[in-house]
Amino acid sequence: MSTLLRTRRQLRHAPIGTTMFRRSMMIFPFIAALSLLWAFASPLMSVPDEPAHTIKAVSVAQGQLRGTTGNNQGDLTLVQVPYYIAAIGQQACMGMKPTVTADCAPPVNGDASEKVDAVTSAGNYNPVYYVIVGSPSRFLSGESAIYAMRAVSALLGACFLSLAIAAAASMRRPFWPTTAALVAVTPMVLYLNASINPNALEIVTTASLFLSMCLVFENHKQLSSARFAMVVVGISGAILANTRALSLIWLTAAVVAAVIIYGFQPLLAVVKNRLGQTMMGLIALGCLASLAWLAVANSFKSLGGIPSEVTPDQAFFTMLDRTFSYSSGYIGIIGWLDTPAPGAVITFWSFAFATLILGGLSMSRGRGRIAVCLILLAVILLPPILQSQVITELGYIWQGRYLLALFVLLVLTCGIILRERPAPQGEWAQSVGRWFIAGAIGAHIYMFIYALRRYTVGIQQQTNWTEMFDSVWQPPLSWQVLALAYLLVLLMGGVLAYKMLLSRSTVTIENLAGSADLGDSIPDARDRRH
Template sequence: MHFRTPGFANRVRYRISTMVTNSPILPSAVRRPGALPTLRFTFIAFPIIAALSLIWVFASPLMSVPDEPAHTIKAAAVARGELSGTSTGEQGEQTIVIVPRYIAMIGAQGCFAAKADTTPKCAPPIDATARDLVQAQTSAGNYNPMYYAMVGLPSRVMGGEAAVYLMRVISALICSAFLAATIGAAASMRRRFWPTASCLVSITPMVLFLNGSINPNALEVVTTSALFLNLCVVLENYRNLKTVRTSIVFVGISGAVLANTRALSLLWLALAVVAAVLIFGLKPMLAVVKSRLGLSMTALIGLGCAASLAWLVTANSFSSLTGTPSAVTPDQAFVTMLDRSFDYASGYVGIMGWLDTGAPPAVYAFWYFAFAAIIIGGLTARPLRARPVVWVLLIAVLILPPILQAQVIQQIGYIWQGRYLLALFVLLLLACGVAMRMRPTPRGPWARSLSLWLFAGAVGVHVYLFVFVLRRYTIGLQSHTNWTEMFDPLWQPPLSWQGLTVAYLLALVGGAIVTHRALFPREALSRRNVEQSEADLAVA
């Protein structure tokens, strides 16, 4: 029996395009679960993400990231076996550790902190020969030592700026690996368009900026995202787990590392797992846990959580927060924080330096629009069972900062920053993308043209903020417009600001081209294959 009506033919083409591929133009081969493994896309994404993160390593002056001196001192101490140091255990009390002299004096590099008109030229030289061990104070003394054990190793074998930059490089490469695994998971989903799009939106300048610093905040963000999206890939393919072994391993490693990153990381881990289960159901999760590899990775995460809980109890990690006591009551602090919810959204996009360098308004406008589009898409996703996870995470984003800040308001006052919640906000965006995965993929010339403009806009705002931050450091932000003065800088980063900007632009353009070709492939299914598919469906 044959059907010749144009309406039927169009319906058949639509069904084929939405059933066998997530690409706007059908590929020559039908995609199968696991046919495009996560590992392949991870390897493609890693060089691009690593390049962007490493450029931030050298573009940001030493100790220009919030709390970076404390984290640097902690890393150097842990690298020498001193996991916790000496402290009275009182809230806000600094921990005393033993580190090389040049590390103990690293705080002097931040002479420009919170002074937008001051350049890093004020920083004294770092004496690479000052490697004798002395006492130093750090507010990160009782933080979980896992991250610091990895990034602190260069301080054991070398000194001076080179050691600190290498510590940043190690942190950037580790974070880039997890972020690449996130992109790889998004791209290997059966319907990859919207998960990948949400993943791209979640990689804000703030994420890359933190990647290039000595701060576990970055590792917390990327391990949360890697855990969630790889778990989604696994649950989506639970009937054939052999095809997603790589993602199962990524889930185990990401979960174990995330659990031991920061004090709140266990909460993000739990929310990431709950979010994936809400989307795909409990049955796939039980099937994964019953498999040998799935059980092994579950055990690995369990051991990571146990180690994290043991450290939290013994080291009392929440007691090292610093600030100024306040007479504000907890209930008033809760209401105030709730009222300021959207004020902290800028921290998801980019507040560079020690909160002294906000992004230009155009940069915020671009990302706020992208955030809104992804979140609204998640709230209106179909099927309806995909929506609850978006509501759960959205409510968590709004309610957790007031709850957490209210607990410590009278001990240390208002200390909240947007980046503290960045891991959860990224999780919200990724969950929206997965919830939208059943939506039709944008197709046709208009969609391709629009996507080109969006990619160009993303590259543009990334570069704009990057140059703006370099302007702040090379000549300082003055009351008058002084872009041209950058060509006679007071301070220059390694490789010069011009060289870093060109490298950043090239890396962004390369990433945009690769991603656009993946989402909008030029290869089309031949007319013969379409006709054959129509005939097969008609006969069926």
């Protein structure tokens, strides 16, 4: 018991930033491993728009920030890249054809490294993500270069996602924030994080910015203990501002939601703090750089589509009707939008989302419910508003993943305001927790193997699971090895999740009260249980 009390005192008196850092280091290997396994399981260029982003990343890494483009809406950008990169679109031969396996793709000829002209629809996008992810192409070629670029993207995203979960777990009442953070890690988030696409980076930096800011605000009376969290806020915000054209909206939403929940007093404390001023300046510089790039490069001109005769008001109400149709884009839809997640996976995450969102909406007092309502309205109204503005030029181009950063913010906001409610306790709560974590593991592995089925034998009308053992295409290491490794990582991650969420409830106040040197640990025990 004395060892337990010493450990609790050390945790209580350790700077909250140190606690967050240590937890992020524990979480990172699991998120990184899951993302890297997705990177190998998904055939090259099997993620929507990955060829365009790959060409952009290689061109930026070689010094071409923009290339040459026209002035008309949807004009492609001309850049110079190695021949094998220029021809990388051939790898997407199975796109939008769920019955076609990845065996249709020709080999990537890494020896064909002479520079040729290539076009990309991402030419006007902000170069920050691409200069990082494209760096392996400077010293590697062929499939090795592309897989290395995927790995860099996966590790970068895993870093910010680990920081987000660690920030939630470091709060005084961590159960609901941590639960929300784990629920937000859907198969779609991991799938995108394993590809060459800045979509995932904007999702994880939004989560990292918001949860780290909440942790800072929670400790605004002792900001010296939250220095690491403040640094994470600054870096996350600056990078988020420079991921995609809409990222400034998600940044603004995250900051506004945190201020509404905690009030202006914590914000004023940060403004008066020297490190806080530095991090706010870093975010401001990131926003200015993003706005400057948008003005100079005119990033929205890169969007391509088919002009439509549908009027903006018709498009608006059509998009309202489709609000829930895009939910699969939050949970899992692999390939070029051709293979939605199985019904069991959709059901599990829909239940988890509904639990958190209804819980957030049911809060009867406080400013938190205002934040939830505002973000929920944005989730419902932003797609119709944005789509209706471009319907005549581009037609219907909206995808669920475009809004995933904001939807994740909604889930996390619900988790933050639910921290006022006591955490489930007792044997029944632990049993429910174990089953819920087991359900999450089952849904994740089911989605992973389903994706492997789609690429190894195709999604046919008849059930063809057994045909996977005699498949026409195999990912690196074989699908069996990847699936087994994915399951093992999920199981170990599930143990860690259980310890973060529920193991504290086994240490009750009554247990601790039996010790003579309990001291002032009772309030801390109460906080940790809730």
